[in-house]
Amino acid sequence: MIKWTLTQRVWVSFILLILILGVLIAIIYPFSIQQALKNDSYNLIEEEQLHDVLQQPDPYSLPKSNKSFVERQQASRSVGNLLIVNGQGELEGDPVPNKVLHQMAKEADSQKKTLGRYELNYNGATLFYVIRKLQDDNDNSIYLISYMWDTYRNQMAKELWNRLLIVLILAAVLSLMVAAWFAHHLKKPLKVLGSRFEEIASLNWKKPFEWKSGDEFERLSLQFEKMRRNLLRYDESQKTFLQQASHELKTPIMVIQSYAQSVKDGIYPQGTLDDTIDVIINEADQMEHRVKKLLYFTRIDSLREERPDIETVSFGELAEQVKKRLLTQKPSIEIEIKGKNTLFHVDKEQWLIVLENLLENALRYADTKIWLIAEEKDSETRLLVKNDGEPIPEEQMEGLFQPFKKGKKGQFGLGLAIVQRIVERHGGHIHAENDKDGVSFAITIPTQQTESK
Known part of the structure; x- marks a missing residue:
């Protein structure tokens, strides 16, 4: 696999774009321009019929031109005219070879519409002609035939193609100039950002990222x-x-x-x-x-990015287990459990640690009683751990769940930080508040969680 730099990719992309446009133009342009010039030739012939022939005092008497049929081929936009009556051959106008006249008469005789457009090849060139059906006073079928060689079309196509080629060359040069500017424009910020990444890789991340370009x-x-x-x-x-x-x-x-x-x-x-x-x-x-x-x-x-091992457990089972484990630390404190039948969809091992840390914290500050309360409301399950101890000072509220932030009776300052991380892993949140008769820690988690298989 070829590995290209950004500059090389920009250059190759612009060159491929130019080549694709050139190929499309080379395929589509000749056909479209030839068709457009062909229609323009027919329009020119019809305009000649309407304005220069039919508006004459006697449209059935056409003057002979001083140009022969072949000489007219060398003249651009030169229109010849002739009349045919009832398919009997030339009546008036410019002379044409019998072979061409025969073909024109045949087309005129079979034409049902008033106006028809035709073309034929003669000696390697194309002749465009228009047959217009007329009626005289004797009800004779008279056909006005006007013709023009493809000289005009070929000249215009060649001229337009030459101009288009010049435009394409100029566009290619300008595109390559734009490619050079674009590559430089891309490389400069990437170079600056790359040097900053190198500094970060070297653990030097004191210097801020700054690139003001509005893009x-x-x-x-x-x-x-x-x-x-x-x-x-x-x-x-x-x-x-x-x-x-x-x-x-x-x-x-x-x-x-x-x-x-x-x-x-x-x-x-x-x-x-x-x-x-x-x-x-x-x-x-x-x-x-x-x-x-x-x-x-x-x-x-x-484990923050991993899903906890969810299972359904009753609050009473968790609370009684934690109460039995910690009650001996301070036997004089009464621990009351409410909402034992409330179901939690949690990681059982981690939720035991949550209750243990909250109860251990409450035991250090409670005076006489602690409440462990669980309830389900709407689409949430709520856990409340409350004690009747002194309120938490307001200045300590903000950093309560930060690691190593300890109260005056705290031990390590990690218990509440662990609780917060476990709760967040379960998609819930925890907060502490001072009540009239103590301090409470409230946890709210979604009721419905997908159990692990």
Whole structure:
């Protein structure tokens, strides 16, 4: 397969266009121009009959021309006339060869209409003639025959063809000039954009895309500028994520290291060996929990384009399972479940994580009670997790679902971010609001979702 540059493709496209137009003109033009000039010749002959013959005082007496039949062939637009009565041969007018006269008389005798157009070949040339049927006072059939050679048509066709050829050459030259300009016009912005792509490939995306031309290239530049900004935001978010993750893991690692070193040195910071070991185990558990959160957060983020494994589950089954798992963290808090028979069409594993994170968050802030409520309304299914704790400060509302954004009792700042990503994968949305008697997190997802086979 031949690989052409953009310039070569532009040049080849214009050259092919010129060739196609030239071939079409070479095929269509001769036929169309010959037909048009032929009709023009007939019109000229008929005009000669009407204005120069029939308007004479005695149209039945035609003067003889000083040009012979063959000499008239050399003259452009020269019309000869003759009369035939009842098909009996020449009566008046210019002399014509017997062979031609016989053919004309035959056509006149068989003509039914008042006017007829004919042509014949004579010595390699074409003769156009018009037969007009007339009547005299004695009811004799008189035929006025006017003829003209194709000299005029051939001369005009040759002249028009020469002019057209000049026009085609000029058009080809101008087209190639336009092709050169067009190729230059295309290469310049592509070259600039290409250099910017090279910078992005080298992870240098600080410099913005700018190409102001008011055409498709400007729109393309704007689209790549949007991509650049998204990449920049993604890069910044990844850096922030790594910084926050390393910070979250650094504290328990430092505690474990310091306590382990102290035990090795025979020093027990918590008073006894068992108490010191318990701190190490607790910090290890906390670090394990954080690592699991981090891994699940990145896993959910990477699966954003994939469909969740949808199945139908009852809200009561999910809520009771999560309640049983987390109730021991704070036994004094009452957890009330409403709408147990409500059905959710969700990924069961992910929805357990949603409920677990929301309930775990509610347990940290609730005073005495938590409500887990589900209901189906119209084409949506709604889940509400509410606690009777203190309201969320307004300044924290905007970044509530961002990774590593923690409240005053928060642990890792990933729970609500994970919840939001799971909900969005199910085509729903989540929001938090302060109520009169506490704080609620409301999730709304479409009721009908296609179950995975």
